[in-house]
Amino acid sequence: MTGAVCMRCAKRYRVYDGPCPDCGPEGVLDIELDLDVARRSINPRTLSARPRDQWRYRELLPLPAGARVAPLQVGWTPIADAPRLARWVGLRSLRVKDEGRNPTASFKDRASGVGVARALAGRARVVACASTGNAASSLAGAAASVGLTSVIFVPEFAPEPKVAQLLVFGARVIRVAGTYDQTWELCQRACDAYGWYNRNAAVNPSLVEGKKTCGLEIAEQLGAEVPDWVAVSVGDGCTIAGTWKGLREMRALGFISRLPRMLGVQAEGARPLVDAFERGRDVEPGPAETLADSICVGHPRNWRKALRAVRESKGAFVAVPDEAILDAMREAGRLAGIFGEPAGVAGLAGLRKAVQERIVSRRAIALTVVTGSGLKDVKSALRAVGGPVTLRPDDAELAAYLRERPV
Numbered sequence: 131m132t133g134a135v136c137m138r139c140a141k142r143y144r145v146y147d148g149p150c151p152d153c154g155p156e157g158v159l160d161i162e163l164d165l166d167v168a169r170r171s172i173n174p175r176t177l178s179a180r181p182r183d184q185w186r187y188r189e190l191l192p193l194p195a196g197a198r199v200a201p202l203q204v205g206w207t208p209i210a211d212a213p214r215l216a217r218w219v220g221l222r223s224l225r226v227k228d229e230g231r232n233p234t235a236s237f238k239d240r241a242s243g244v245g246v247a248r249a250l251a252g253r254a255r256v257v258a259c260a261s262t263g264n265a266a267s268s269l270a271g272a273a274a275s276v277g278l279t280s281v282i283f284v285p286e287f288a289p290e291p292k293v294a295q296l297l298v299f300g301a302r303v304i305r306v307a308g309t310y311d312q313t314w315e316l317c318q319r320a321c322d323a324y325g326w327y328n329r330n331a332a333v334n335p336s337l338v339e340g341k342k343t344c345g346l347e348i349a350e351q352l353g354a355e356v357p358d359w360v361a362v363s364v365g366d367g368c369t370i371a372g373t374w375k376g377l378r379e380m381r382a383l384g385f386i387s388r389l390p391r392m393l394g395v396q397a398e399g400a401r402p403l404v405d406a407f408e409r410g411r412d413v414e415p416g417p418a419e420t421l422a423d424s425i426c427v428g429h430p431r432n433w434r435k436a437l438r439a440v441r442e443s444k445g446a447f448v449a450v451p452d453e454a455i456l457d458a459m460r461e462a463g464r465l466a467g468i469f470g471e472p473a474g475v476a477g478l479a480g481l482r483k484a485v486q487e488r489i490v491s492r493r494a495i496a497l498t499v500v501t502g503s504g505l506k507d508v509k510s511a512l513r514a515v516g517g518p519v520t521l522r523p524d525d526a527e528l529a530a531y532l533r534e535r536p537v
């Protein structure tokens with residue numbers, strides 16, 4: 131790492147565990163690294179001998195020398211070919227990277243892995259974050275694995291399975307009677323007041339570096355078959371920014387010869403980045419209402435990085451209604467055997483819309499990142515698919531039912 135640059139005022143800093151002191155939370159830092167140094171040790175030959183987790187890219191991550199990391203396997207999630215789902219989306223070829231296969235079942239494990247390593251290196255005792263669930267459970271799980279205390283602020287609408295996960299990991303859970311944005315601000319103030327390590331990804335640039343490993347993996351796993359488009363859902367914007375940064379670094383390191391275009395997908399009810407992109411303006415905070423809790427964000431904290439990723443890649447932003455997200459939840463399961471939470475499949479819903487609107491060509495090869503497991507929001511899953519039939523344990527009743535509804 132060579133330092134960090136403020137996304138707002140472009141000033142450079144040598145340390146990077148918070149936002150730009152001059153700009154405050156609006157001044158999110160972006161960590162810079164010397165890829166010429168990394169090139170000496172990161173190439174297909176050296177990587178082939180390394181463990182299949184996010185630490186295989188340690189030279190590209192802001193880890194202090196000799197850093198201790200959580201003993202959980204984060205990353206190297208599988209990429210599946212999904213030909214039947216591709217047809218539903220309207221594409222020739224579709225691949226799905228299933229982030230539900232991480233230790234706490236979401237993409238957020240990538241960021242929390244780096245956050246916890248840095249907290250340990252800084253001798254923090256308590257780590258904290260605000261989250262609708264996934265950042266929180268990933269932090270709580272990683273903290274539990276190394277014996278750190280976690281304090282988690284969740285908004286009231288956080289789905290029950292995610293809250294249960296937090297409590298199982300032994301976190302101190304503070305449910306806030308307010309919006310996600312208010313919850314986030316309360317956590318910020320608490321970290322300042324009590325000196326806790328702040329895992330909020332938008333103000334802590336190290337966490338976006340952790341998310342970068344998704345892009346690094348897509349490039350390493352697919353190599354010459356790198357897709358034309360990568361679709362991900364967008365809340366605060368760290369996921370899309372991190373994925374893009376990882377892809378760019380892998381091109382600079384020679385793993386891929388061209389870059390995909392990034393498709394950012396938001397829910398209709400929480401679409402400040404879509405609006406900013408369409409109007410060519412800065413983001414203005416707006417309303418946030420969607421059943422996809424993980425992207426229910428009205429004030430995206432990392433909007434500059436997200437807009438930059440989409441613009442640099444010549445990509446696009448689209449918004450999808452909640453019904454389309456529920457459709458995608460059902461079809462990803464039915465046609466590909468992949469169970470994603472609403473925000474997890476919003477990228478898929480957006481990809482389908484982008485094909486219909488001819489933003490993405492039908493001949494394109496696309497990859498969508500399913501960012502979190504469907505088990506995290508069973509209520510929405512049941513809304514998408516309905517319930518099962520209930521019968522008595524009786525052969526005649528079963529036969530009658532099957533006559534009515536043949537398999």
Ligand SMILES: *Cc1c(COP(=O)(O)O)cnc(C)c1O
Nearest residue numbers: 264365366367368369424501502
């Ligand atoms: C956090 C999250 C996102 C969005 O990531 P941002 O960095 O907030 O844009 C998408 N899907 C899931 C499942 C998430 O947990």
